[in-house]
Amino acid sequence: MHLKSLSTQGIGRIPQWMVLVQAVLFAILYSIWALPETILIRHICLIGGALISLFIIYQYRFQFWKKEALPIFLIGGLFIWICFHLLFLSVDFLAQYSEFSSIWKRTAIGVIFAVGFGLALSREMAQKDQVSEKKRDLVWGALYLGLLSPTLIYMVKFVLTDKALQWGLVVPDYWRLYKEASLFYVAKTVYVCFCLPVLGVALGQLARNIDRGLLFRLTNVAYLATVPAVFFVFYGENIKNGVIYGAALLIAFVGHLLLKDFRQHWQFKIALISLILGLGSLFLANHLEQNNSWKTFKADAKIAFDTQNYEEWKYSGEKGFPNNEFGTMVSITNYERLAWGKTGLELIAQNPLGFGLVEGSFGRMAKEKWPDSKLHQSHSGWIDLTLGLGIPGFLLIFTPFLIVLYRLRGLAKVDKESPEIRKDNQQNLYGAALWWVLFSLLIMWCTTEISQKVYFDNLLFWLTIGAAYYLGSGSNFANDPGQADAERSKA
Numbered sequence: 001m002h003l004k005s006l007s008t009q010g011i012g013r014i015p016q017w018m019v020l021v022q023a024v025l026f027a028i029l030y031s032i033w034a035l036p037e038t039i040l041i042r043h044i045c046l047i048g049g050a051l052i053s054l055f056i057i058y059q060y061r062f063q064f065w066k067k068e069a070l071p072i073f074l075i076g077g078l079f080i081w082i083c084f085h086l087l088f089l090s091v092d093f094l095a096q097y098s099e100f101s102s103i104w105k106r107t108a109i110g111v112i113f114a115v116g117f118g119l120a121l122s123r124e125m126a127q128k129d130q131v132s133e134k135k136r137d138l139v140w141g142a143l144y145l146g147l148l149s150p151t152l153i154y155m156v157k158f159v160l161t162d163k164a165l166q167w168g169l170v171v172p173d174y175w176r177l178y179k180e181a182s183l184f185y186v187a188k189t190v191y192v193c194f195c196l197p198v199l200g201v202a203l204g205q206l207a208r209n210i211d212r213g214l215l216f217r218l219t220n221v222a223y224l225a226t227v228p229a230v231f232f233v234f235y236g237e238n239i240k241n242g243v244i245y246g247a248a249l250l251i252a253f254v255g256h257l258l259l260k261d262f263r264q265h266w267q268f269k270i271a272l273i274s275l276i277l278g279l280g281s282l283f284l285a286n287h288l289e290q291n292n293s294w295k296t297f298k299a300d301a302k303i304a305f306d307t308q309n310y311e312e313w314k315y316s317g318e319k320g321f322p323n324n325e326f327g328t329m330v331s332i333t334n335y336e337r338l339a340w341g342k343t344g345l346e347l348i349a350q351n352p353l354g355f356g357l358v359e360g361s362f363g364r365m366a367k368e369k370w371p372d373s374k375l376h377q378s379h380s381g382w383i384d385l386t387l388g389l390g391i392p393g394f395l396l397i398f399t400p401f402l403i404v405l406y407r408l409r410g411l412a413k414v415d416k417e418s419p420e421i422r423k424d425n426q427q428n429l430y431g432a433a434l435w436w437v438l439f440s441l442l443i444m445w446c447t448t449e450i451s452q453k454v455y456f457d458n459l460l461f462w463l464t465i466g467a468a469y470y471l472g473s474g475s476n477f478a479n480d481p482g483q484a485d486a487e488r489s490k491a
Contacts, residue, residue, distance in 0.1 A: 011123075012059035016135045018052050019120040023139045025049045026117065027146025031153065034190040034454050036183060037174075046109045053116020060119050060472065068407075068474045071400035071467035072115065075460065078396040079108060082389065085356050092364070096356045103358055103456060110461045118468025121430045140429060147198040148226060154191060154233045192242045192448055193455050195230050197462075199246055200436035202226035203253040206272075208432050211260065215268050227276075231283060240293075240333070241448050247284065248443055249436075250276055293331035299324040300331050304338035313339035314366070316374040337379045337447065344378035347387055354390025359452035361388035377449050384451035397463070401442065404466040408435040431473065434466045 029045035032038040063069065082104060090096045124136050157177050164171040178185045202223040209220055227250075234242035254276065257269045293300070303310050303322050310322045313336050324330045340362070347365050355361035362384055363376040377384050386394040408431050441459055444450065 011063065014056055014059055014120055014123050016124075016139075018056065019124055020135060020139055020142070022049050022052055022113075022117050022120060023142040023146075025052075025113075027142045027149065030146040030194070031149030033458065034150075034194060035153075035186065043106075046106065046113055049113035049117065050109050053113050053120075056116035056120050057112075063471060066471065066474065068471045071403050072464070072471060074396050074400040075111065075464055075467060078389075078393060078460075079104070081393050081396060082356075085354070085390070085393070089353055090356050092356070099357055099359070103453060107457050107460050110457050111464045114461045114464035115468045118434075118465040118470075119472040121465070122469045122472025124430070136429075143430075143433070144198075144201065144222075147201055148229075150191070150194040151198060151226070151229050151233055154195070154236070155229065158236055188237050188239050188242075189448060189450055189455065191233050191237055192239055192245070192444060193450060193458060195233050196242065196245050196249075196444055197437040197440045198226055199230040200249050200440040201433045202230075203249055204432045204436035205429075207253060207256045207260075208429075210257065210269065210272075228279075235283070235286075241444075243284070244447075245440065245443050247280070249440065250280060252439070293334050296324060296326065296328070296331055297334055299326055300334035301338050303330050304335045305342055307339050307342060310339075313343075314370055314373040314375060318374060340375070340378040341380050341383060341447075344380060344383040344387060348383065348391070351387070352391045354386065354388050354393060357388045358385070358456050359388070377451065379447065379449045381445035381448055381450035381455070384449075385445075385456075388451065397460070400467055401438065401463055404463065404470055405435065405438050405442070407470045408438070408466060428473070430469060434462075434469055437462050438466050 025045045025048050029042060029049070032041055064072070082100070086093070086096050086100055121139075124139060154177075157175055160169070160171045160175050161177045163169075164176075173182070173184050176184070180187075206220060206223045209215070209217060209223075214220075231243070231246055233239075234246060254273050257273060303324050304313070307313065312319050312321050317332070321329050321332060321335060343366070344362055347362070347369075351365060355365055357364065360376055362378045363373075365387060366373045366375040378387070382394070382398075385397070389397075441462060445459070450456075
């Protein structure tokens with residue numbers, strides 16, 4: 001059968017209960033993905049979602065011959081590359097095989113789950129009857145609640161940890177906040193990785209509702225409440241990265257309000273922007289007051305980039321730290337992260353095919369060059385990932401990332417002849433959410449120690465959902481003439 005005829009085959013029916021079950025499995029998975037002692041639940045959710053996805057993928061099997069499937073094939077190419085690297089380029093075969101049988105196995109199952117879930121969500125947008133609308137609300141509710149769960153769990157832990165004695169409560173260890181020594185400690189990186197995306201989604205849905213003129217809706221209250229809730233987590237854990245990324249998302253949101261049809265509902269937009277900027281300024285001022293490292297950032301950077309004369313960055317504090325131009329010791333965070341970032345880029349140029357490990361390649365490469373060094377990760381996810389997977393592996397992730405971001409943003413241009421379909425794509429519920437999640441991940445991986453374990457699983461999971469959603473969004477109307485005709489008859 002010719003490729004052209006394959007690409008025009010119809011899409012099989014996907015029961016909506018499958019989409020709802022996948023949304024519930026996702027919500028459970030996301031809420032506990034990085035929490036300790038939850039691996040069994042994670043595996044159940046991943047495997048259950050993947051099994052359902054196999055059916056959905058089969059229903060869409062002919063659509064994988066379309067050019068829109070390129071991002072999915074590039075993601076598949078990543079797994080081929082890592083197999084090739086393990087067999088023919090490995091520096092430490094046992095360490096790579098250990099990751100291959102753990103991180104890569106979970107990631108592969110997650111990718112299968114994500115392909116089917118992304119296709120199913122795209123199909124949801126093509127359902128127009130009243131029953132489907134109600135079920136779609138349930139799917140969206142489960143999806144958003146799952147995204148919000150890590151933030152809510154932190155807030156509950158914060159309150160119980162702070163007020164348990166005062167209220168006379170006996171709180172299990174699992175529901176308290178602890179430092180690193182505890183089995184139940186949750187690293188700051190977890191809160192950045194799993195709380196920042198819901199901030200982006202909330203802002204994206206607010207922007208979407210404002211564009212549609214839906215200013216006074218109950219859902220907007222939930223989205224607005226999400227913003228301070230996420231910043232509360234970043235403030236409570238004193239996460240500078242989280243504050244920076246959150247501010248970047250707010251700037252993108254304000255830019256959207258100003259640049260897109262500003263004259264529509266301009267009074268509401270000015271009021272909302274004023275509120276955000278006012279509260280944001282107060283929060284930022286308080287954050288800067290608590291973190292003196294921002295005040296010495298420029299001076300610390302001068303010392304950090306001089307990696308030849310100041311080598312303390314290699315030893316994790318064992319040999320102390322240098323002074324900056326003010327005669328005071330550099331901020332450890334500023335100094336180490338900038339020096340590690342510069343060194344990481346140099347090591348990429350020297351080792352373009354990578355060491356082979358998702359986690360810890362920076363430290364292993366550094367050990368080969370400086371045997372007495374005490375390094376582990378560069379604190380830039382993208383640098384660490386490139387050091388591990390090499391430039392080819394990085395491109396097999398970053399290329400589909402950029403394609404999907406661009407295509408999700410441009411879904412409104414899918415069908416220029418049908419204003420109704422174009423409007424539906426432009427106001428796409430899940431498409432907008434996925435764009436903001438991916439944008440959050442894009443900036444998050446720049447300066448966060450995140451190239452490891454569940455964070456890598458999470459990255460490829462979201463990237464694959466976005467890629468599958470893009471494929472499905474281009475297929476639902478183009479390959480379902482009955483649905484397309486029904487849409488055009490309404491226009």
